[in-house]
Each structure stands twice: as structure tokens, then as C-alpha cells.
Amino acid sequence: MIIAQISDTHIALDTPDADQRIQDFASTIADINALKPQPDVIVHTGDIVHNGRQDEYALAVATLAGARAPVYVIVGNKDNRENLREAFSACGYLAPNSDFIDYAIDDYPVRLIALDTLSSGNNKGDFCRERVRNLIDLIDAETTKPIAVFTHHPPFEVTVGPDRLHFESRDIMSGLRRALQHSGRVVAVFSGHVHRAASGHVESIPATVMPSIATTLRKGDYPAEMKTRPIYHVHRFGPVRGFATETRIVGTPPLPT
Numbered sequence: 001m002i003i004a005q006i007s008d009t010h011i012a013l014d015t016p017d018a019d020q021r022i023q024d025f026a027s028t029i030a031d032i033n034a035l036k037p038q039p040d041v042i043v044h045t046g047d048i049v050h051n052g053r054q055d056e057y058a059l060a061v062a063t064l065a066g067a068r069a070p071v072y073v074i075v076g077n078k079d080n081r082e083n084l085r086e087a088f089s090a091c092g093y094l095a096p097n098s099d100f101i102d103y104a105i106d107d108y109p110v111r112l113i114a115l116d117t118l119s120s121g122n123n124k125g126d127f128c129r130e131r132v133r134n135l136i137d138l139i140d141a142e143t144t145k146p147i148a149v150f151t152h153h154p155p156f157e158v159t160v161g162p163d164r165l166h167f168e169s170r171d172i173m174s175g176l177r178r179a180l181q182h183s184g185r186v187v188a189v190f191s192g193h194v195h196r197a198a199s200g201h202v203e204s205i206p207a208t209v210m211p212s213i214a215t216t217l218r219k220g221d222y223p224a225e226m227k228t229r230p231i232y233h234v235h236r237f238g239p240v241r242g243f244a245t246e247t248r249i250v251g252t253p254p255l256p257t
């Protein structure tokens with residue numbers, strides 16, 4: 001199974017780099033469309049738009065409509081739950097009336113579980129008791145397949161950059177980490193939010209963060225020729241070795257298969 005992960009496109013209409021953000025998003029989708037073999041799915045790990053506005057989501061939906069693979073989205077701290085839900089309602093996988101945007105996709109050899117780590121009053125992540133219960137219910141709903149979990153905020157301390165903790169408190173992050181270890185079937189956690197690449201663990205579960213697709217918001221130092229080339233992750237799953245992650249620079253010739 002192959003998953004292309006994209007994150008933090010921050011589509012906006014009111015910033016000087018608005019056109020660049022749209023171009024970064026579109027060129028990434030074009031690059032994914034050219035992958036051989038095609039990914040089974042594309043997962044966007046949040047901050048799809050920058051101000052949560054309907055017109056921003058309309059642009060994002062139009063860009064994602066060009067993707068050849070099915071697309072799943074999760075909510076980031078810059079997203080607006082209601083507008084996101086409305087924009088992507090036609091896709092059919094988002095429950096219309098739930099408090100949180102969390103769900104499982106069971107159509108593939110690896111189950112996909114998408115989590116909502118949005119806080120109502122903070123850019124950092126939250127994961128209340130209701131969401132912990134939801135996660136355990138989602139994990140328990142199927143007992144045979146490995147699971148990949150997608151979160152906007154990474155559930156581990158990111159030691160690169162100034163801010164290590166991306167949840168409101170260590171206790172909140174610990175609650176999420178305990179729930180992720182329930183059943184032992186979660187084999188990977190994939191996140192965004194930090195706008196730079198990082199890796200860590202949830203005890204024995206490997207966890208990674210990918211850079212922002214928006215090149216103007218990407219953190220870290222890159223050579224000049226890389227400044228306008230988005231970076232995304234391709235996660236390939238094998239039943240014995242688990243996930244192996246390739247970092248793709250948009251416009252680079254694909255690896256030989």
C-alpha cells in the first residue's frame with residue numbers, strides 16, 4: 001500500500017504569497033499524479049487553508065479535484081471544522097453532525113485513522129477524553145489489520161526548532177499517546193503542523209512530521225534552487241518491514257521501481 005502525505009498548504013487569498021501557495025499545492029498534486037505506481041490514497045494532514053474561509057476551501061477543493069488518487073483530509077489549527085466539512089461533504093467520508101472530524105477508512109490493507117487534534121482556543125493541539133474514547137472505539141472497530149494514524153499536531157516532542165511540545169499540555173499529549181498504544185496495531189503516526197521534517201516515537205510506534213507544502217512557510221534552511229519546490233512524503237507499506245518513507249522533492253525524477 002502506498003500513501004502520499006501532503007500537509008499545511010495554507011491556501012489564502014489575502015497574503016502577498018497567495019499565488020505561490022496555490023502553485024505549490026497544484027505542483028505537488030501534479031507530481032503525485034506522475035508517480036508510478038500511483039499511490040492508493042493521498043492524505044492531507046491539515047492546515048488546508050489559512051483562515052478557515054469558504055472561498056479558500058473552494059480553491060483547495062478545486063486543486064484536489066485534479067488528483068488521480070482518492071484524497072482524505074484532516075483538520076488543522078488554521079482550519080474551520082464546519083467550513084471544511086461543508087467543502088468536502090461530497091466525498092462521503094466525513095460524518096455530517098459529529099463534534100470532531102475523526103474517522104477510519106477500512107478499504108485498504110492498512111486501516112487509516114484520521115484524528116481531530118484541534119483546540120478551540122489555541123494553535124496547539126487538544127485531545128479531550130471524548131476524543132480518546134472515540135480513538136479507542138475506532139481502533140477496536142476492526143481487529144485484524146495494521147493501522148496508520150494521521151494527526152495534525154505531532155504526538156511526540158519535536159526536538160528540532162524552538163518549540164518541543166505541540167499540545168496544550170504534556171498530560172493531553174500523554175492521553176493521546178496511551179490511546180495510540182491501545183491494541184498494539186497502530187504501526188505508524190503521520191503528522192504535519194511543524195512545517196519542517198522531524199521524526200520521533202510513540203513508545204515503539206514510529207512517528208514522523210512532514211514539511212509544509214507551502215514553500216513560503218516552510219521552516220529550515222534550503223538551497224536557493226529548492227526555495228519554490230515543495231516537499232512531500234510517500235509512505236510505502238510492506239507487511240514485514242512496515243512503512244518506509246520517501247521524501248519527494250517536487251519536480252525530481254521518480255525513483256526507479
Ligand SMILES: [Fe+2]
Nearest residue numbers: 008047076193
Ligand atoms: Fe500549518
